[in-house]
Amino acid sequence: MGSLKRALRFLFQRVEYSFDAFFGPALNPFVNLGSLGWFFYWIVAASGVYLYIFFDTGMVQAYDSIEQITNVQWYAGGVMRSLHRYASDALVVVIILHLVREFSLDRLRGKRWFAWFTGVPLLWFIYACGISGYWMVWDMLAQYIAIVTTEWLDTLPLFGESIASNFLNNASITGRFFTLMVFIHIAIPLFMLFLMWLHIQRLDNARVNPPRALAAGTLISMIVMSLIFPAVSQPPANLDVVPAVVNFDWFYLAIYPLLDVVPGGQLWLAMGAGTLLLILMPWLPPQRNKPPAVVNLDNCNGCRRCVDDCPYSAITMGARTDGALFDGQAVVNASNCVACGICAGACPTATPFRRATDLVPGIELPNFSIASLKEKILESTAQLQGADRVLVIGCENARQVSSSAEPDVGVVTVPCIGMLPPSFIDFVLSRNVADGVFINGCREGDCFNRLGAQWMRQRLAGQRDPYLRRRVPRERIHLCWLGNGRKKRRSRELAAFRVLLRDLAVSNDNGGGKAGG
Numbered sequence: 001m002g003s004l005k006r007a008l009r010f011l012f013q014r015v016e017y018s019f020d021a022f023f024g025p026a027l028n029p030f031v032n033l034g035s036l037g038w039f040f041y042w043i044v045a046a047s048g049v050y051l052y053i054f055f056d057t058g059m060v061q062a063y064d065s066i067e068q069i070t071n072v073q074w075y076a077g078g079v080m081r082s083l084h085r086y087a088s089d090a091l092v093v094v095i096i097l098h099l100v101r102e103f104s105l106d107r108l109r110g111k112r113w114f115a116w117f118t119g120v121p122l123l124w125f126i127y128a129c130g131i132s133g134y135w136m137v138w139d140m141l142a143q144y145i146a147i148v149t150t151e152w153l154d155t156l157p158l159f160g161e162s163i164a165s166n167f168l169n170n171a172s173i174t175g176r177f178f179t180l181m182v183f184i185h186i187a188i189p190l191f192m193l194f195l196m197w198l199h200i201q202r203l204d205n206a207r208v209n210p211p212r213a214l215a216a217g218t219l220i221s222m223i224v225m226s227l228i229f230p231a232v233s234q235p236p237a238n239l240d241v242v243p244a245v246v247n248f249d250w251f252y253l254a255i256y257p258l259l260d261v262v263p264g265g266q267l268w269l270a271m272g273a274g275t276l277l278l279i280l281m282p283w284l285p286p287q288r289n290k291p292p293a294v295v296n297l298d299n300c301n302g303c304r305r306c307v308d309d310c311p312y313s314a315i316t317m318g319a320r321t322d323g324a325l326f327d328g329q330a331v332v333n334a335s336n337c338v339a340c341g342i343c344a345g346a347c348p349t350a351t352p353f354r355r356a357t358d359l360v361p362g363i364e365l366p367n368f369s370i371a372s373l374k375e376k377i378l379e380s381t382a383q384l385q386g387a388d389r390v391l392v393i394g395c396e397n398a399r400q401v402s403s404s405a406e407p408d409v410g411v412v413t414v415p416c417i418g419m420l421p422p423s424f425i426d427f428v429l430s431r432n433v434a435d436g437v438f439i440n441g442c443r444e445g446d447c448f449n450r451l452g453a454q455w456m457r458q459r460l461a462g463q464r465d466p467y468l469r470r471r472v473p474r475e476r477i478h479l480c481w482l483g484n485g486r487k488k489r490r491s492r493e494l495a496a497f498r499v500l501l502r503d504l505a506v507s508n509d510n511g512g513g514k515a516g517g
């Protein structure tokens with residue numbers, strides 16, 4: 001399983017870095033797959049409501065009303081129909097990519113199982129919704145789908161009588177399944193919305209909206225495509241002839257041709273087994289959970305910063321249990337905590353300027369305390385020499401600079417870059433522990449712990465508490481958001497940073513003084 005994930009990750013990296021060159025890291029569709037899923041869902045829903053206003057639900061009239069919408073109102077209804085079709089196809093593509101990408105990044109195991117677990121049924125609903133949509137047009141393709149689907153359903157030992165017999169010829173048709181399809185096609189998306197909401201319940205600040213430029217660009221391209229290649233119907237259904245299907249939609253119907261060669265019962269079995277395997281994926285193999293964050297009440301003043309910054313909704317404010325006069329206290333829900341340490345980076349009491357014996361913040365990881373972070377920093381920098389001593393503080397999920405390959409560089413790795421309280425940067429530079437601090441986090445928009453890199457950037461820019469004090473010389477800090485697979489570029493950035501530090505030293509020697517010191 002591990003090697004499959006690594007291979008897929010490598011593949012995604014290659015493709016994504018080439019997309020970066022065109023879109024830039026923030027607008028890269030690959031880092032916005034979940035939010036693009038939401039976006040396409042809303043396009044499908046809005047265009048569907050429009051179509052339903054003009055749609056005639058009668059078995060015979062359905063085809064005519066759709067022809068009317070497509071041809072007479074080509075500039076409005078026609079575009080809506082095409083948007084409905086293309087956004088549904090795009091939804092399948094982004095969600096399959098989303099699934100494979102989350103799998104490759106291993107963002108599903110341990111305490112993170114919930115989003116994956118709730119995502120799997122969404123796949124079934126997306127397909128059921130798309131297939132029932134094709135049925136509603138009641139053209140040759142719909143006829144093909146109706147016959148093949150009902151024959152396939154007949155292979156399940158669920159229904160007393162054959163449902164395919166409803167579609168033997170025009171005379172046998174009752175319209176009952178047609179009405180059922182209309183109901184299914186409206187009820188499923190409503191239930192999907194509930195599941196999509198559930199899907200992100202354990203994620204704080206979930207990105208449900210893609211960046212505006214990406215959304216606008218996507219919508220405009222779809223409208224243009226709808227005008228150039230409008231979605232059209234096939235000839236009307238006629239159960240007295242065998243349907244000749246053209247323009248097959250492979251996004252939704254890829255499995256149908258398989259039914260010509262694989263018996264329906266076996267295909268159900270394969271799909272059931274595949275679904276079960278997908279559901280079990282978060283526990284294959286089970287992950288050893290790291291101990292969750294702990295609250296030290298003596299140092300918690302109830303400021304809520306950890307609640308706001310935790311990406312996994314693992315902290316709430318509870319009533320004070322120690323009689324202190326603060327408004328509340330942080331309470332960790334251990335079953336949600338993935339031990340990323342971001343809460344410790346947010347806590348105002350996590351500051352290295354306090355004496356080491358007192359260095360117990362309001363919240364921290366038991367197996368990576370803030371006191372031990374200070375020790376590691378001091379240890380890794382103790383032997384550095386020269387005017388370009390660099391302390392690299394990097395996230396364990398982004399490939400690190402190797403201290404053995406780089407002389408006079410100390411490296412400290414943290415579970416997430418968001419765990420680093422900005423006061424540590426101040427400490428390193430003001431106490432002259434190193435000449436520069438090189439922050440190495442995951443690629444922009446792609447933090448393994450979702451929000452750690454974003455909070456770090458905002459803290460350093462003074463947009464989020466706890467922010468980096470103004471006195472800290474910004475030119476002695478380098479932010480490197482490269483993640484994995486960018487070894488050469490990371491080394492180049494580090495080398496350039498060290499040149500800059502040497503230049504600063506020369507200008508200081510020439511009487512410039514230490515900027516901001």
Ligand code: HEM
Nearest residue numbers: 034035037038099102107112115116119120122206207208
């Ligand atoms: C309509 C379908 C879906 C939509 C709209 C959707 C949307 C989203 C969104 C918005 C996020 C949060 C991204 C963030 O802010 O970090 C997310 C996360 C996630 N989704 Fe989906 N998703 C869908 C289907 C699926 C499916 C089918 C799977 C896999 C079976 C899946 C697995 C995940 C996982 C593992 C995460 C990350 C959880 C974490 O970071 O701990 N999703 N999804």
Ligand code: SF4
Nearest residue numbers: 300301304306347362
């Ligand atoms: S950030 Fe620290 S002080 Fe503030 S509520 Fe959380 S644990 Fe308490």
Ligand code: SF4
Nearest residue numbers: 310337338340341343
């Ligand atoms: S370590 Fe802190 S920020 Fe991370 S999941 Fe646990 S409680 Fe939330």
